[in-house]
Amino acid sequence: MQNRSVFFVGLDAADKDLIEQWAAEGVLPHFAKLLGSSLFGDIEVPRGLEAGCVWPTTYFGLRPGNMGQYDGARLFDSKTYEHISYQPETDLTPPIWATLSQAGKRCAVVDAPYNYPVNNINGVKVVDRAGHVPAGGGNFLHLRTNPPELADEIVELFGPDPAEGKSSDYFAMDTVEDVKHFVDIYSTRIEKKTDMILHLWGKEPWDFFMSVFTEAHCAGHRCWFLHDPNYHSYNAELAEAAGNPLKEIYIALDKAIGRLTEAVKGDADAIVYLSHGMGPRHSGTRILDRMLARMDHQDIVTGSGWIMDMGRKVWRVMPEALRKPFLGVRNNVTNDGFQPNRHTRRFFEVYANDRTAGVRINLKGREANGVVEPEDYDELCETLQKELYTLINPDSGKPAVREVIKVNTSFDGPFGNNLPDLLVTWNRSHVINAIESPMHGRVNSEGLDMKTRTGDHRIRGRFFALSDAWQPCKLNENVRTEDFAPTIGKLLGVEVPVTDGRIIAALTQGSAPEAMGNNLRPVENKTRNIA
Structure with missing residues (x-):
């Protein structure tokens, strides 16, 4: 099989059912096109640990017990009995881009959720440009890049983070002005990030390019009470005056997907990845x-x-x-x-x-x-x-x-x-x-x-795969988050040596769909166990 370039764009917590609904209504034309022209399927996330574990399992290709990162950027410290920020300078388990880099592949990664190191790549890494929460914990996003001077270039060309490094939880949603301000900030974030991705994409012929938009995650948490009339605290008066901010964010994401898939068409196999969904927040946690x-x-x-x-x-x-x-x-x-x-x-x-x-x-x-x-x-x-x-x-x-x-x-x-x-x-x-x-x-x-927060996570995700080599269809079986790392490795001719995932045969053009999970080797427990 000839090696190709892979362009992977993630939409963190973008709900597949909302996308189908709004695509059918005609307000998400690029997703409507994906539903008719891509190979797509549903994704299973680690049951019970979906919110903070979906991304680490995706790029490590390992289940939680084999890599330990289960709550995004936090871990429980059994010495102090407190939750602490997880901020390693070096990954103990190599993510997919580190494995590809070691094989000589050129990689670019922008805002991989909950992944803090910047020096684990042969190419470009951008951390905390426009995330949902800080990649390594804490209260504010702080832009870090490899090479370091890239941070200045990003700010000069595309300005600072429109959300000023703050989590969406810090924004009030009490008035029409608050809601419109929120939509403006996160729509601008999407547009500016799309500009930045296209700028970085044009710098060189990358083997692997990955970027994640987190705005559906932010809006899903904060805007559900203006979206869902059946939600117990639905604010009908504010929704009538301010509209549906969640839909506005999805419309902005749809435009971004249209720009990106058109830009890489013919130059890369593209995967659009909806990590998991959103629904009403009904929780007894705490x-x-x-x-x-x-x-x-x-x-x-x-x-x-x-x-x-x-x-x-x-x-x-x-x-x-x-x-x-x-x-x-x-x-x-x-x-x-x-x-x-x-x-x-x-x-x-x-x-x-x-x-x-x-x-x-x-x-x-x-x-x-x-x-x-x-x-x-x-x-x-x-x-x-x-x-x-x-x-x-x-x-x-x-x-x-x-x-x-x-x-x-x-x-x-x-x-x-x-x-x-x-x-x-x-x-x-x-x-x-x-x-x-x-x-x-x-x-x-x-x-x-x-x-x-009025919206909360649902467990099912979806992916869309676009390439001349892939026939449009929907897979009959679900794939798992940990399946993507070995599959991307296979597409680029690089074996992922330690993984719980299985290669997604439908994406490897009939190559042997070997079960990479059978090749799982023990991972040395060095310093990840904080106990």
Whole structure:
């Protein structure tokens, strides 16, 4: 098979069903064209860890237990019992562009979510130009590039980040002016990034070019209450006056995809990658830790709701320079809704995502102050699973929990100790303001921020593949996020030596669809395990 150039453009958390709906309505003409002219299929993401794990599994080609990065740019530190920013200067597992670079391929990567190093590439790397959250953790995006002087070139040609390095959570969405300001910022971001991608694409004949747009992720979280009339806090009055900002962002992304696919046509095989979707935010994450504390016979600490709401409004408008001295105070006061004294508890909530909460066992020999004996671990997990399945959403009268996953049975591997022990997926058929246990009573969301984000992740993604070599059709079987790294390697004539993924045969023109997952070799657990 002749080696080709691969152009991979990601749309982080762009929902495939919304795209189909709006393409059918005629407002997304370039996606409508993709649906009729590409080879496309649906993508399965790691169950329970979709929000922060979809991108690392995509470019490492490994399941969470074999690479350990499960919550985007954060890890749980079993020494301090806190979530810490994950900011490695060098990847312990090579992402696909590092493997390609080692084989002599020229690569360009722009805003790969949650990937911080800039020196792991034979070519160009841009980090935190316009991401959803900082790639290596923290509160603000800080542009870093390889080569370093590229950062100045980007700012000179395309200006600074229109969002000023801030997460979308920092923008108010209370008035028509707020909404229009939000749409203007993120539409401009999309346009400027498209300009930048085309500029970098024209610099040389790249073997592999990857860039990710995160605006659907930002808008999905913030704008669902103006999009979905069935959402419990849908603001009909504001939606009538301001329109549908989520649709506006998708229209801007559609234009970007049209420009990019036309620009690379004939020069590269193009893959448009929708990582996972968006839907209404109905979550018991953070509330769960109150129930876990109750189960462990601990007192429950709650904040004052109106004080927290006022503080968040002040925080959003405070300049970055003024925020920095107060970060420690903010983190101690808000504490993400989690209960204190983790080191004395048998189990507690750790953040996984809002669709699925994580539970950590305070295990002797792993946690710094572990209290649970290793021989009691399995029995305690089983007991917790049974109790979690009894939880009820009192507002709906239905079970609050859809599924409880014991992680070491689904994501085993050398980095398994970095992951939560249990994953608790919520029943999202109804808003969750409280959860109730037959044995332990009711806990509610008092003092928690349940309003800033109104949209949340769905687990299914989609990809579109455009090339003269690929016949337009829809695959009958789903592919997995970890399948793309070995597939891209195959397209470029480079073997990915350590992977859980399988080559997507439909994209390799009939080449042997060998199961690369059978070639998985143990990954040395060096420093990823923070315990």
